[in-house]
Amino acid sequence: MSKDCIDLRSKLTANIAFMFAEMPFIERIPAAAAAGFRFVECHFPYDIPVERLAAVLDASGVLMTGINTAPGNLERGEWGLAGIRGQEAQFQVDFDQALEYAVALGARAIHVMAGVVGDPADRAEALRLYVENLRRVAKLSDRHGITLLLEPLNTRDKPDYLVSRSDDIVDIITEIAEPNVKLLIDVYHVQIMEGDLTRRIKRHAPFIGHVQLASVPDRWEPDLGEVNLRHVLAVLEEIEYPGLIGLEYRPKSDTVGGLSWIDRTSSAN
Numbered sequence: 001m002s003k004d005c006i007d008l009r010s011k012l013t014a015n016i017a018f019m020f021a022e023m024p025f026i027e028r029i030p031a032a033a034a035a036g037f038r039f040v041e042c043h044f045p046y047d048i049p050v051e052r053l054a055a056v057l058d059a060s061g062v063l064m065t066g067i068n069t070a071p072g073n074l075e076r077g078e079w080g081l082a083g084i085r086g087q088e089a090q091f092q093v094d095f096d097q098a099l100e101y102a103v104a105l106g107a108r109a110i111h112v113m114a115g116v117v118g119d120p121a122d123r124a125e126a127l128r129l130y131v132e133n134l135r136r137v138a139k140l141s142d143r144h145g146i147t148l149l150l151e152p153l154n155t156r157d158k159p160d161y162l163v164s165r166s167d168d169i170v171d172i173i174t175e176i177a178e179p180n181v182k183l184l185i186d187v188y189h190v191q192i193m194e195g196d197l198t199r200r201i202k203r204h205a206p207f208i209g210h211v212q213l214a215s216v217p218d219r220w221e222p223d224l225g226e227v228n229l230r231h232v233l234a235v236l237e238e239i240e241y242p243g244l245i246g247l248e249y250r251p252k253s254d255t256v257g258g259l260s261w262i263d264r265t266s267s268a269n
Contacts, residue, residue, distance in 0.1 A: 020035075021251075026052070038063065045105075051104075069110060080115040080116075082113060082130050116159075134172075148178075184212065218252075224252070
């Protein structure tokens with residue numbers, strides 16, 4: 001294996017919400033380790049006691065790098081509560097749970113999910129509440145050295161999500177004015193909603209707290225589809241992005257077989 005391949009793999013964190021999905025969630029951690037990953041991230045680990053998760057991570061020699069706040073009631077179409085009027089108390093409960101897990105697992109980031117707002121007339125108030133809630137919990141998480149990530153989600157996959165554009169997230173981060181609130185720039189979502197990836201990544205560089213990859217339009221391995229993966233990686237290197245890169249994609253077939261994209265991408269650099 002080339003040095004370049006080793007260097008690329010060392011920057012990657014496998015999102016085990018999507019990857020290794022052919023096995024039970026708790027088994028995906030040692031599977032990721034066996035595939036060569038030192039880091040994993042996930043969406044909602046809350047069905048598993050935090051002590052058990054910590055033990056499996058430790059036994060596997062893997063670090064959990066980031067988690068999401070709970071989505072809320074999926075049967076009602078909820079997808080986060082940070083901007084939802086009337087759910088302030090439940091949002092705080094969910095955030096406290098995420099903070100507890102993050103601290104116990106050593107995760108350094110929490111993606112705070114904004115929520116779905118169907119009525120356009122409610123969106124201005126929802127954004128105001130989103131900022132208010134984030135400003136408050138940012139101070140709580142900062143005591144533990146944890147970054148809060150805000151991610152725009154595309155309206156094709158998540159209609160009526162409160163914030164769907166990275167440009168708008170940056171405006172919100174500027175308004176919040178807390179140093180540990182950052183942009184999660186997922187190439188998949190940003191390409192669908194905004195495009196112009198090179199200039200957008202460069203312009204938002206000071207605000208980026210995490211990066212995620214997946215192909216567009218199918219959300220498969222990131223070297224497939226319409227986005228030039230090697231160019232995106234070169235842009236991240238140009239801006240001297242210091243963080244990890246999350247692999248939030250759904251493998252086209254089996255996870256391990258699909259990991260050959262890492263070797264292909266590294267050998268071409």
